[in-house]
Amino acid sequence: MHVSTIIGDKGNAVYTIEPGQMLSDAVNVLCEKRIGALVVVSGAQVEGILTERDIMHALHKDGGTILSRPVRDYMTSEVMACKMTDSVDYIRSLMTSQRFRHMPVIEDGLLQGMVSIGDVVKSRIAEVEAETDALKSYIASG
Numbered sequence: 001m002h003v004s005t006i007i008g009d010k011g012n013a014v015y016t017i018e019p020g021q022m023l024s025d026a027v028n029v030l031c032e033k034r035i036g037a038l039v040v041v042s043g044a045q046v047e048g049i050l051t052e053r054d055i056m057h058a059l060h061k062d063g064g065t066i067l068s069r070p071v072r073d074y075m076t077s078e079v080m081a082c083k084m085t086d087s088v089d090y091i092r093s094l095m096t097s098q099r100f101r102h103m104p105v106i107e108d109g110l111l112q113g114m115v116s117i118g119d120v121v122k123s124r125i126a127e128v129e130a131e132t133d134a135l136k137s138y139i140a141s142g
């Protein structure tokens, strides 16, 4: 299975925020949209990623004042992105080894979607269920 299958199923919405916006804006979007990560952009340029975990670490480090600090102070600037043609197995191993749960899909510099570890697990379960059903039919037919 490829990333394009996941994006085809869930759609290509990607929630973004600008580096100069406040962390309180990020918290609002994360909670209202019930998501775990925002891609930080300046125009079409991807500048970073900010996840709920970054906000937790920021709170631990700097306390409640973080809400009025800019997103750029707490985002991760080196974003690992994937492509539509990448296999889901490949991005699952990257997410596991790098210990993150979100991967933007970027093609030709343009954001095409966001894949979360939840999407990856869901697609793997669907694959295993399909394989089990095929095996059951094969056994029943013999």
Ligand code: AMP
Binding pocket: 036, 037, 049, 050, 051, 052, 053, 054, 075, 076, 078, 079, 080, 081, 099, 100, 101, 102, 103, 104
């Ligand atoms: P997460 O598990 O996705 O909440 O992220 C854990 C840490 O990895 C946070 O510091 C994120 O900013 C960072 N992170 C998440 N996704 C990515 C990514 N695709 N590329 C680089 N860093 C990431």
